[in-house]
Amino acid sequence: MGSKRQTVVLFLAALTVVLSSPLINELQPGEEWPQRNSVRQPVADDQTEQTLTEDFSTDDPAPAAVVEDAIIVAKTIERDHEPKKIDYSGSQVWQVSTTKSGARQVIGRLRRRNLISTWGGNQSSVDILIKPNVVENITRVFKRESIDYNVVIEDLQKRINEENPPLDNDEIELQDRRGHRMTWKQYHRLEDIYGFMDYLAKTYPSIISVKSIGKSFEGRDLKILRISNGKSDNKAVFIDGGIHAREWISPATVTYFIYQFAEYFDVESDDIKGIDWYFMPVVNPDGYEYTHTVDRLWRKNRKPGYRACTGTDLNRNFGHHWGGKGASNSPCSEIYRGSNAFSEPETLALSEFIKSSAANFSAYVTYHSYGQYMLYPWGYDNAVPPDYKDLDNLGKKMAEAISKTGGSQYQVGSSSGLLYPAAGGSDDWAKSQGIKYSYTIELSDTGRYGFVLPTSFIVPVAKENLAGLRVLASQVIKE
Numbered sequence: 406m407g408s409k410r411q412t413v414v415l416f417l418a419a420l421t422v423v424l425s426s427p428l429i430n431e432l433q434p435g436e437e438w439p440q441r442n443s444v445r446q447p448v449a450d451d452q453t454e455q456t457l458t459e460d461f462s463t464d465d466p467a468p469a470a471v472v473e474d475a476i477i478v479a480k481t482i483e484r485d486h487e488p489k490k491i492d493y494s495g496s497q498v499w500q501v502s503t504t505k506s507g508a509r510q511v512i513g514r515l516r517r518r519n520l521i522s523t524w525g526g527n528q529s530s531v532d533i534l535i536k537p538n539v540v541e542n543i544t545r546v547f548k549r550e551s552i553d554y555n556v557v558i559e560d561l562q563k564r565i566n567e568e569n570p571p572l573d574n575d576e577i578e579l580q581d582r583r584g585h586r587m588t589w590k591q592y593h594r595l596e597d598i599y600g601f602m603d604y605l606a607k608t609y610p611s612i613i614s615v616k617s618i619g620k621s622f623e624g625r626d627l628k629i630l631r632i633s634n635g636k637s638d639n640k641a642v643f644i645d646g647g648i649h650a651r652e653w654i655s656p657a658t659v660t661y662f663i664y665q666f667a668e669y670f671d672v673e674s675d676d677i678k679g680i681d682w683y684f685m686p687v688v689n690p691d692g693y694e695y696t697h698t699v700d701r702l703w704r705k706n707r708k709p710g711y712r713a714c715t716g717t718d719l720n721r722n723f724g725h726h727w728g729g730k731g732a733s734n735s736p737c738s739e740i741y742r743g744s745n746a747f748s749e750p751e752t753l754a755l756s757e758f759i760k761s762s763a764a765n766f767s768a769y770v771t772y773h774s775y776g777q778y779m780l781y782p783w784g785y786d787n788a789v790p791p792d793y794k795d796l797d798n799l800g801k802k803m804a805e806a807i808s809k810t811g812g813s814q815y816q817v818g819s820s821s822g823l824l825y826p827a828a829g830g831s832d833d834w835a836k837s838q839g840i841k842y843s844y845t846i847e848l849s850d851t852g853r854y855g856f857v858l859p860t861s862f863i864v865p866v867a868k869e870n871l872a873g874l875r876v877l878a879s880q881v882i883k884e
């Protein structure tokens with residue numbers, strides 16, 4: 406125990422050193438880019454060798470199932486230290502109506518027995534993931550109980566295989582010439598995302614800087630990119646993505662914002678130019694990499710918990726009403742809150758950065774998926790902050806801009822009101838720090854693909870959300 410405390414003290418000391426150093430471009434002059442052959446491109450198909458796939462993960466649970474702790478252990482066979490990818494062949498995703506009384510209880514029971522896991526959900530339905538061997542069984546149960554459902558995804562592995570195809574040769578050649586490998590035609594590995602951020606800092610040193618604010622549990626950098634015209638009285642906006650590992654559209658969208666603002670800064674609106682932007686596209690890099698290498702549907706970070714149960718839900722680990730409703734104290738749960746508030750290096754680094762920053766943050770926006778919601782505090786309980794009308798009004802304007810630009814409909818409301826209580830979220834904490842406009846945005850889609858959104862969606866989703874972000878910027882500038 407003592408050594409643990411020592412570790413924490415050492416970590417805090419290291420963090421203080423890191424935080425007190427100025428924002429600088431990390432890439433030293435003359436430093437070479439990684440060679441192409443060191444970069445793994447996604448493979449088109451499976452890794453051919455068969456994998457053992459008894460289990461899978463769950464997501465934000467439906468209200469009824471919130472505190473139930475299904476023990477879900479992703480089983481992988483390790484050979485030659487290469488973890489095997491989890492295979493979801495035959496797993497299905499159903500959208501289940503919960504309007505009939507008792508439906509939530511039935512779903513909760515199935516979940517406790519580890520026969521299903523929940524993905525997204527709202528007040529009238531829940532999306533559930535069903536293992537191949539129990540599809541018939543669950544069908545019978547729902548028929549018997551007269552619970553309506555639609556099969557949304559018939560074979561999850563098929564969708565995963567089609568989701569993120571490799572780039573074609575022309576595109577790869579372009580990547581080589583550009584000096585970074587980032588595109589919005591693919592869900593990229595962390596190395597490409599960070600390489601892109603460093604490239605921008607090197608290319609536009611007068612407005613862009615990159616800084617690592619700490620390390621993830623497995624030792625990966627936690628990188629933030631800042632865009633600023635350097636004026637000292639600017640308002641600031643903090644934007645993050647990838648708190649939940651499997652929500653790939655989130656880092657893709659946030660990096661698209663970075664791309665737009667960085668590459669077109671000179672011709673950007675005065676609103677955009679007049680704000681100090683802080684982007685942290687991958688808050689959970691360990692989890693993100695894990696979704697690429699082992700389990701496409703991993704949600705939490707990768708810190709070992711109890712026995713075979715790994716990971717904390719970073720969006721239950723923030724310190725405003727930590728440990729309240731909609732968060733679990735079981736390390737095996739998909740919504741495990743951690744051993745205490747900010748027990749995780751990722752949430753601790755993020756919160757310390759915001760707290761110790763001299764930036765004048767007026768807005769905090771965290772991108773998740775899926776469901777198309779624009780959510781504001783509070784999440785911890787069915788309550789709203791005194792100025793919620795301002796958040797509601799701006800949220801509606803952002804949703805309107807999104808709809809006008811790309812046609813997607815986003816619902817606006819408080820997290821607890823529109824969905825269900827979930828304590829320990831980053832938006833609640835940001836709000837508690839006095840950051841007025843604090844939102845969680847659940848990106849596309851509304852369930853057809855869920856987390857496994859094909860790459861063709863990246864640009865449309867990012868573009869329409871950029872329109873929403875511009876509305877937020879103009880409000881921030883006005884105040």
Ligand SMILES: [Zn+2]
Pocket residue numbers: 648649652720773774
């Ligand atoms: Zn999420």
